[in-house]
Amino acid sequence: MGSIRILVVDDEVLIRKGFAHALQEDGFSVESAGSGDEALRLFGDGAFDLVITDLRMPGTDGLGVLHGVKAVRPETEVVILTGYGTIQNAVAAIKDGAYNYITKPLNRHELLRIVHEVAEKIELRGRVQQLQSQLESRYGLHNLVGRAPAMQRVYDLIEKVRHSECTVIITGESGTGKELVARAIHFGGPRAERPFVAVNCGALPESIAERELFGHERGAFTGAVRTQPGYFESADRGTIFLDELPELSLGTQVRLLRVLQQREVLRVGSTQPIPVDVRVLAATNREPEDCVRRGVLREDLYYRLNVVTIHVPPLRERLDDIPLLVEHFLEKCAQRFHQPRKTITLAGLDVLRAHAWPGNVRELENVIERTVTLSPSTLIDAADLPRYAAAPPTPPSDAGLPLRRAKRRLQESFERDSILHALRVTGGNVTRAAESLGIARSALQRLMRRHGIDGRTFREG
Structure with a gap:
């Protein structure tokens, strides 16, 4: 908490030095100003996290300092110093944006309590901003890959x-x-x-x-x-x-x-x-x-x-994006697993382009992650990829059908063949088959019902 910067403002030298000394002894970085005008000049030269200012001063008073600080840097907290006779004015300052007030004469414990309270608030705000930045980095538009x-x-x-x-x-x-x-x-x-x-x-x-x-x-x-x-x-x-x-x-x-x-x-x-x-x-x-x-x-x-x-x-309608997506997933894997980034050969990319990808981008990501995990080499070749990816289903003969119906039938054929293969490889384990296809278990169950596929057939076989 000692990392926050504090500016103490008071026209009375003893009070100003007493506040500064108490805060410095507690590990805070402190500068001081003898007037409101000097405080605003110092504030303009460098960002302070907290300003502690007397309310009554010649020239620019505490309210002037408060308004000047908030106009330049709204996130800076301001604490008002006030005598008992001006508490009402201090309360009005809080309504204008001040964090709190401290009454004179100086109470060291009260001062440190409020300053630590402000420091905790500033630290929490920083953590929230850091988390927000991480969330934006993780979920921002740049995570959607494709041209x-x-x-x-x-x-x-x-x-x-x-x-x-x-x-x-x-x-x-x-x-x-x-x-x-x-x-x-x-x-x-x-x-x-x-x-x-x-x-x-x-x-x-x-x-x-x-x-x-x-x-x-x-x-x-x-x-x-x-x-x-x-x-x-x-x-x-x-x-x-x-x-x-x-x-x-x-x-x-x-x-x-x-x-x-x-x-x-x-x-x-x-x-x-x-x-x-x-x-x-x-x-x-x-x-x-x-x-x-x-x-x-x-x-x-x-x-x-x-x-x-x-x-x-769907991914099959933008196969030219596969190299970009693969590079994106390889980078993610390197960061996630804390290992050197792997690369893929042109032959490997050709295999991936030839697959129908019924599970779309999620399936591709799972294939890359599994291959990165299992391949001992830093270079991924066609032989390192799952066999089913290299053998796209043979499309049915749809000659004479309207384009939309032919497209739907082709898609259904891709789906059915890929589901059958996944269930065959996993011995009818629906959870593992869904993972291999890169789709949710509930989604796979719906597709199995749609295509009339019974997973028990593969378990019995």
């Missing part, structure tokens, strides 16, 4: 919406980086210092979804032994990211729509609404309009959320 035109459109839209308050729907297949887009919007906008709460709607059982999202009161149901705020309250003044939104039941969607319209939540078991100030970002790996047609996404909720849509393209 493909489709990715440039993603960047352009993020840049346009990040400073606004509009709701955004982010679409794209599993593993394309929808949450990265959401985090880039949040951490690049005015709510960056507030909470970012990510909710996987597909992992919320219908029986508990409402109380997880909106909270519950004590006694609202069996086992509710205490009041519990929900995700929306946790995200107050920040952002909530609702991933896989159509997985919520229609009843929960009705309550969600009310939250968006009224900007307040009603905890389960309560009749008292609680105001919330939350920016909502939502995502789905399916076409939202198709979800509305099939009745799994309420039309009114969709139109309430769909102010701006950002579509994140």
Whole structure:
């Protein structure tokens, strides 16, 4: 705490020297000024973290020092020195932004208590700023890698919406980086210092979804032994990211729509609404309009959320970005594992370009991480990569089909063949198969049901 810089301002030499000496003995860096004008000159020459100033001085008084300091550097704390007869003025100074006041005559213990209190506040603020910088570095726009035109459109839209308050729907297949887009919007906008709460709607059982999202009161149901705020309250003044939104039941969607319209939540078991100030970002790996047609996404909720849509393209539609992504993941692995950075051969890149990537960027990242871990060499070659990556599924014959249907059938074939291979390699272990594909276990289970795949077949074989 002794690292903070303090400026003591008082026109009485003994008081000024007494305060400075007490603080220096406690390890603080201290300078002093005999007038308000001198204090402002010194303050202009160097940044101080704390200014302790007498209230009554000839010329520029303590209030003048307070206003001058806050105009130049608002984060600097100011403590007012005052006699008993001017405490009312000191209280008025606190309303103008002063941190606290100390009454004369000097009380050494009171002085050090307040200064240490300020030092702790400044240290905590520094830690928060450092954490914020780390979060921005980890989740900022630069973490989205790619030069493909489709990715440039993603960047352009993020840049346009990040400073606004509009709701955004982010679409794209599993593993394309929808949450990265959401985090880039949040951490690049005015709510960056507030909470970012990510909710996987597909992992919320219908029986508990409402109380997880909106909270519950004590006694609202069996086992509710205490009041519990929900995700929306946790995200107050920040952002909530609702991933896989159509997985919520229609009843929960009705309550969600009310939250968006009224900007307040009603905890389960309560009749008292609680105001919330939350920016909502939502995502789905399916076409939202198709979800509305099939009745799994309420039309009114969709139109309430769909102010701006950002579509994140699948990796197979931007294969030219694979070298950039590989370099990015190799660098991440080197930093994470504290080891020399590995490189990949052109033959290795050719293998990666030939794969269909049903798990998209997440699958590619997992492949690179696994290869870095298992390969003894600093040079990754084609032979070091998983075999399935080198053998893309043979596309079915779709001659004569409309382009959109042919594309969908080809995608389904890629998905099915990759899932079958992953299950075969892992002996039907769904968790390990999902990890190898770079997708969530729940996402793999949904895909298995869609393709009529039974994991028990592989365990029995």
